[in-house]
Amino acid sequence: MSSRLEPTETILVVEDEHDIATFLRAYFRASGKEVIHVDPTSPDEVAAAVATYDPSCVLLDLRLRGFNGLDAFRQIRDAGADTPVIVVTADPNPATEKAALHEGVVAVVRKPFSIDKLCRLVARYTGEFGDLDGPDELQSRLADEVAKAGSSRPVSFALVRIVTPPASGGLGSVARGVQEALPESAFVANSEGDELGVILPGLDVEAAEATLVAALGTVAAPAVVRAGLAACPNHAADHDELYMAADAALAHACDARRLVTVAV
Numbered sequence: 041m042s043s044r045l046e047p048t049e050t051i052l053v054v055e056d057e058h059d060i061a062t063f064l065r066a067y068f069r070a071s072g073k074e075v076i077h078v079d080p081t082s083p084d085e086v087a088a089a090v091a092t093y094d095p096s097c098v099l100l101d102l103r104l105r106g107f108n109g110l111d112a113f114r115q116i117r118d119a120g121a122d123t124p125v126i127v128v129t130a131d132p133n134p135a136t137e138k139a140a141l142h143e144g145v146v147a148v149v150r151k152p153f154s155i156d157k158l159c160r161l162v163a164r165y166t167g168e169f170g171d172l173d174g175p176d177e178l179q180s181r182l183a184d185e186v187a188k189a190g191s192s193r194p195v196s197f198a199l200v201r202i203v204t205p206p207a208s209g210g211l212g213s214v215a216r217g218v219q220e221a222l223p224e225s226a227f228v229a230n231s232e233g234d235e236l237g238v239i240l241p242g243l244d245v246e247a248a249e250a251t252l253v254a255a256l257g258t259v260a261a262p263a264v265v266r267a268g269l270a271a272c273p274n275h276a277a278d279h280d281e282l283y284m285a286a287d288a289a290l291a292h293a294c295d296a297r298r299l300v301t302v303a304v
Contacts, residue, residue, distance in 0.1 A: 049166060050074045052095035054086050054112065056104055064099065067155055072205060081105045086112035090121050096166040102129040102136065110143055117144065124165035128153060160234055178229035178237040179279070185241050186279040189272045196240040196248030196271040197282050199231060199290045200256070204264035217259030222251065245271035245302055253300050266293040270303035
């Protein structure tokens with residue numbers, strides 16, 4: 041199945057363990073990303089691969105054949121490429137992570153890694169959600185709406201998790217579809233990795249549930265999405281409580297394999 045999906049991005053994997061590269065290729069290919077694997081013997085080969093393939097992201101091992109991955113990172117930057125680089129390493133030394141982040145890599149992931157975590161990091165740094173606002177703006181907007189909420193003007197909030205992206209278009213296509221299917225008053229932002237936050241001002245939980253189900257129903261297939269929904273003042277008195285209530289409802293939706301679950 042994965043071989044039939046049209047790739048929308050390229051991920052460059054710099055890794056001397058071929059089993060890891062094969063696993064990453066299968067996983068990312070299934071979500072519409074092409075994976076180019078290089079097993080280099082010099083920093084020059086890594087910089088050349090970045091120039092040749094122009095990847096959206098580089099997954100860089102540190103212990104390579106005869107050199108340190110950070111040497112390759114410096115050469116990539118010296119060549120003028122600003123591609124986000126995520127270090128994937130088995131080195132447990134905290135000083136190694138500190139040194140890599142100081143050099144300018146965007147994140148460090150330790151082996152053995154969580155593929156879900158790695159996928160979320162790639163989504164975050166490749167801009168899959170386009171110009172969608174991020175977590176900081178989401179929290180700020182949610183706090184503003186909750187401050188104005190009351191019995192006569194409720195606000196509902198949903199967390200939407202993209203469990204399986206569509207065959208083409210990636211996470212961003214689902215985000216844009218959700219945004220377009222919701223009322224103009226709704227605010228949609230990238231919450232964390234493969235999750236969206238949806239603020240529905242003026243809608244109580246019943247109206248919000250109907251609106252959300254209709255919107256997700258238009259964009260879900262063949263992607264798989266789950267959503268947790270909560271409302272203020274029904275389920276929470278402040279924006280932190282509202283976020284946590286929606287998060288708990290999302291966990292229930294994922295466990296029960298339901299499209300939308302409302303907080304209790």
